Amino acid sequence: MDPARGVVPRADVLVIDGRIAAIGRRLRAPADAAVLDLQGKLVQPGMIDTHRHMWQTVLRGIAADWTLGNYVDLMFGRFGPLFTPDDVYAGSLLGAIEAVDSGTTTVVDWSHNMRTPQHADAVVDALLDSGARARLAYGNYAEPAQDWVLRGDIDRLRSERFPTADERVTLQIALDVFTADFPERPAWTWARDRGFEITTHAGVVGRQPADLPERLRDAGLLLPSTTYVHATTFTDESYRLIAESGGTASVAAESDLHGGQGYPPTEKLRRYGIPTSLSVDTVTWFSGDMFHAMRATLAADRGLAHLRAHEQGGLVDINELRALDVLAHATIGGARSMGLQDQLGSLTPGKRADIVVLDTSSPHMTPMINPVGAAVLQASTSDVDTVVVGGRVVKRNGELLGNGFARARRLADASRDRLRAAAGEKLWREALNPSGR
Numbered sequence: 001m002d003p004a005r006g007v008v009p010r011a012d013v014l015v016i017d018g019r020i021a022a023i024g025r026r027l028r029a030p031a032d033a034a035v036l037d038l039q040g041k042l043v044q045p046g047m048i049d050t051h052r053h054m055w056q057t058v059l060r061g062i063a064a065d066w067t068l069g070n071y072v073d074l075m076f077g078r079f080g081p082l083f084t085p086d087d088v089y090a091g092s093l094l095g096a097i098e099a100v101d102s103g104t105t106t107v108v109d110w111s112h113n114m115r116t117p118q119h120a121d122a123v124v125d126a127l128l129d130s131g132a133r134a135r136l137a138y139g140n141y142a143e144p145a146q147d148w149v150l151r152g153d154i155d156r157l158r159s160e161r162f163p164t165a166d167e168r169v170t171l172q173i174a175l176d177v178f179t180a181d182f183p184e185r186p187a188w189t190w191a192r193d194r195g196f197e198i199t200t201h202a203g204v205v206g207r208q209p210a211d212l213p214e215r216l217r218d219a220g221l222l223l224p225s226t227t228y229v230h231a232t233t234f235t236d237e238s239y240r241l242i243a244e245s246g247g248t249a250s251v252a253a254e255s256d257l258h259g260g261q262g263y264p265p266t267e268k269l270r271r272y273g274i275p276t277s278l279s280v281d282t283v284t285w286f287s288g289d290m291f292h293a294m295r296a297t298l299a300a301d302r303g304l305a306h307l308r309a310h311e312q313g314g315l316v317d318i319n320e321l322r323a324l325d326v327l328a329h330a331t332i333g334g335a336r337s338m339g340l341q342d343q344l345g346s347l348t349p350g351k352r353a354d355i356v357v358l359d360t361s362s363p364h365m366t367p368m369i370n371p372v373g374a375a376v377l378q379a380s381t382s383d384v385d386t387v388v389v390g391g392r393v394v395k396r397n398g399e400l401l402g403n404g405f406a407r408a409r410r411l412a413d414a415s416r417d418r419l420r421a422a423a424g425e426k427l428w429r430e431a432l433n434p435s436g437r
Contacts, residue, residue, distance in 0.1 A: 001044070001045050001327065001328055001331045001332045001345060001346035001347065002346040002347055002348045004348075005023065005347075005348075007371055007372065008023065008024075010025060011023055011024055011025055011043075012024060012025065012026065012027040012029075013043060013347060013353075013355065014027050014029055014033075015353040015355075015388070015391050016030075016391075017391065018352060018353055018390045018391035018392070019350060019351065019352055019353055019391065020347060020348060020349050020350065020351050020352075020353050020355075021349060022349055023347060023348075023349060036357075036386065036393075036396075038357050038385075038386065040360055040361070040368075041357050041358060041359055041360055041385060041386075042357065042358040042360060042368075042371050042374065042375060043347070043355060043356075043357050044327075044331070044347070044355075044356050044357075044358065044375060045331045045332070045344070045345055045346050045347055045354065045355065045356070046103065046104065046105025046106060046133075046331070046344070046354035046355060046356050046387070046388075046389065047103050047104045047105065047106075047290040047330045047331055047334070047356065048104065048105070048106040048107070048277065048330065048331060048333075048334025048335055048337075048338070048344065048345060049099060049104050049106070049107045049108065049278070049279050049280050049290060049293075049334065050108045050199070050227060050229075050250040050277040050278070050279050050334050050337045050338065051108055051110050051199065051227075051229045051250045051252060051279030051280070051281060052095060052099070052107050052108065052109060052110060052279060052280045052281065052282070052288075053109075053110050053111070053112065053281065053282045053284075054091055054092040054094075054095030054096060054107070054109045054110075054111065054126075055083065055087070055088040055091040055092055055095075055109075055111055055113050055123065056075065056091055056282050056283070056284045057090075057091040057092070057094045057095035057098065057283055057288075057412065058087060058090050058091045058094065058412045058415040058416050058419065059075075059079065059091075059284045059416065059419065060283045060284060060288075061283070061284065062284050062431050062432065063075070063282070063284040063285040063431075064285070064432075065433070065434060065435070066259070066284075066285065066434055067259060067260055067434075068204075068205075068206075068207075068259040068260045068261055070434045071259060071284075071285070074427075074430075074431050074434070075284065076141055076142075078423070078427060079419065079423060079427075079431070080113050080141070080142070081115075081142070082419055082422045082423060083113055083115075083119075083419070084119075084418075085116070085118040085119050085121070085122035086122065086411075086415065087415045087418070087419060088111070088113060088119050088122050088123050088126075089122040089123065089125060089126045089411070090126075090408070090411035090412045090414070090415040091126075091412070091415065092109055092111065092122075092123045092126035092127060092130075093126040093127075093129055093130055093404075093407075093408045093411065093412075094408040094409070094411070094412045095107070095109070095283070095288070096109070096126065096127055096130030096131075096132040096134055097130050097131070097132070097400065097404055097405050097408050098283070098288050098289075099132055099288070100130070100131060100132045100387055100389065100394055100395065100400070101381060101384065101387075101395060101400055101405075102288065102289035102290065102291070102381040102384060103289070103290065103291075103356040103358075103381070103384040103387060104132075104289065104290050105132065105133055105354040105355075105356065105387060105388075105389050106132070106133040106134065106135070106334065106335075106338070106340075106344060106354065107132060107133075107134050107135075108134075108135045108137050108172075108199065108227075108279075108337075108338065109123065109127060109134055109135065109136050109137060110137045110139065110174050110199065110229075111123050111136060111137060111138060111139060111174070112137075112139030112140060112141045112174050113139075113140070113141065113142070114138055114139060114140045114148070114153075115140065115142055117153050117156065117157075120138065120153060120157055121157075121161070123136060124136060124157070124161045124169065127169045128168075128169055129404070130404065131389060131392070131394045131402075131404065132168075132389065133168050133169070133344075133352075133354060133389055133390065134168070134169050134170075135169070135170045135171070135172055135338060136169065136170070136171050136172070137172050137173065137174035137199050138154055138157065138171065138172070138173055138174060139173070139174030139175070139176075141176075144183065144184070145175050145176065145184040145187040146183055146184055146185070146186045146187045149173065149175070149186075149187035149190055149191065150186065150187065150190060154171075154173065154196075155194075157171065158171055168389070168390060171196075172196055172197040172198065172199060173187075173191045173196045173197070173198055173199075174198075174199050174200070175187055175188060175191065175198050175199075175200050176200055176201045176202075176208065177200065177202070177208060177209065177212055177215070178207065178208060179209070180209050180211075180215070182215050182219065185219055185221070188216070188219070188221045189219075189221065192221055192223060196225075197225040197226070197227070197338070197339060198223065198225065198226045198227070199226070199227040199229060199250070200212075200226065200227070200228060200229060201229045201230060202228040202229065202230065202231055202234075203228065203230055203231040203232050203233045203234040203238070203262065203265075204230050204232065204233065204261045204262060205232065205233055205260065205261060205262045207261075210233045210234055210235050210238065211234070211235050211237070211238050212228075212234070212238065213228075213234065213237075213238040213239075213241040213242050213245070213247075214235070214237060214238055214241060216241075217241055217245075222241060222245045222247070223245065223247065224245055224246030224247060225247075225339060226245075226247045226248075227247070227248050227249070227250050227277070227337045228242060228247060228248070228249050228250070229249075229250045229252065229279065230250075230251075230252060230255070230256060230261045230262060230265075231249040231250075231251070231265050231269070231274075232256055232261055232262025232263055232264065232265050233262045234265075234268075239268055239269070239271075239272040239274065240272055242272070242274050243272040243273050243274050247274070248274065248275040248276070248277060248333075248336060248337040249265070249269050249274050249275070249276050249277070250276075250277050250278070250279045250337060251264055251265065251266055251269070251276055251277070251278055251279070251297055251329070252264075252278070252279045252280070252281040252293075253266075253278075253293065253296035253297040253299075253300045254280075254281070254285075254286040254287065254292060254293065254296045255279075255281035255282070255285065255286060256300075257296065257300060258285055258286065259285065263300070263304065264296075264297060264300040264301065266297060266300070266301045266321060267301060267304065267305070267320075267321075270320070270321070275333060275336050275337065276329045276333050277329055277330075277333040277334040277336070277337040278290060278293045278294065278297060278326070278329045278330050278333070278334070279293065280292075280293055289380070289381050290330045291376075291379055291380055291381070293330065294326040294327065294329070294330050294376045295376065295377060297321075297326050297329065298321060298323065298326050298376065298377075301320075301321040302316075302319055302321060305319070305320065323370075323372050323373045323375075323376040323377060324372050326376055327372055327375060327376050331345045331346065332345035332346050333345070352390055352391075353388055353390060353391040354388065354389055354390065355386075355387070355388040356384060356386070356387055356388075357384070357385045357386035357387075358374075358375060358379050358383045358384060358385060359383050359384075359385040359398070360374070360383075362382070362383060364378055364380075365378055365379065365383060382398075384398070385397060385398055
């Protein structure tokens with residue numbers, strides 16, 4: 001994903017002290033270097049997910065047939081209040097390990113069930129224990145943002161748990177705006193004044209105002225460090241303002257298409273030049289890897305273009321959105337969304353060594369012709385051979401290293417069972433079959 005290099009065949013990558021030191025053929029390495037023989041494999045930057053509710057991982061698949069309305073009612077209104085600090089720890093730990101296993105080395109944990117300081121500390125512990133690079137997006141859907149943001153726990157967390165800005169796990173704020181009168185303004189002002197990046201669900205059908213960026217502009221809160229998640233229903237003026245402000249968008253194509261948040265807005269984001277990243281959203285509904293996110297994004301964009309052409313009696317001659325574009329969204333686009341484009345997102349000397357290696361020996365990856373096309377349209381989690389986070393090998397030969405997953409699985413199973421008991425069988429059955437069919 002470094003445009004100065006493009007795709008480099010048969011190259012070495014030298015990693016020293018957690019950073020990429022050099023890329024090229026037949027590099028001279030220190031005598032004591034560990035050598036990973038990756039002949040015939042694809043080496044790419046670690047993928048970056050800019051929006052995933054990892055506390056929900058312990059309820060994986062429960063929402064298979066939900067709409068957005070079901071999700072709001074069941075997850076927020078009925079299951080969410082049952083989560084203890086132990087439950088959010090189990091979900092965030094498993095979610096982060098799942099991300100690493102599938103080649104996502106960095107994930108924004110959109111953790112909006114921070115009901116108590118103990119919940120917040122549990123999530124921090126989970127992310128630190130996971131081995132992933134993560135950004136904790138601190139949120140709390142259960143209270144108005146103008147209340148929980150100003151309460152002081154974020155300041156406590158930053159001073160006690162995030163003493164420097166150069167840690168593997170960092171902190172930002174997850175803020176949503178639900179009504180046109182913008183009562184959340186004090187929370188946004190507080191975040192701006194303290195230099196926090198903001199990530200916000202925005203432009204969702206029936207949930208958020210379509211002119212949020214215009215309201216942020218009028219309040220002096222249209223910031224370059226804001227990521228707009230979903231961003232499906234904005235006015236043209238709002239898209240223009242996001243582009244001018246330097247803000248970014250996080251596209252959750254699987255989520256939008258299944259849940260009904262709006263149609264994935266990649267065509268409009270391109271039109272206005274808004275930097276784009278991708279996200280999984282939640283594994284209660286969807287797959288937990290960025291391969292599916294890339295494919296859903298590509299299919300949604302191309303499918304809409306084909307439909308419009310067919311309705312006019314024509315055909316699409318050339319696909320506008322390319323495989324290389326969505327791979328960029330999943331890597332350097334995610335880094336840009338997090339303000340880390342100088343540190344992550346491409347295989348570039350000087351950047352942190354977050355590296356993913358894809359095996360190409362499976363039937364579905366053979367023969368190898370187009371590395372970018374293979375990574376986007378053929379690869380899956382089963383092809384992730386090696387994962388390196390900050391120079392530390394966390395997956396090798398297709399296996400996660402250490403016993404972290406075994407522990408995470410035990411904790412997740414226990415959390416699932418506890419939540420089921422707390423919810424009761426009637427609610428559990430309703431969640432699995434919301435239509436009553």
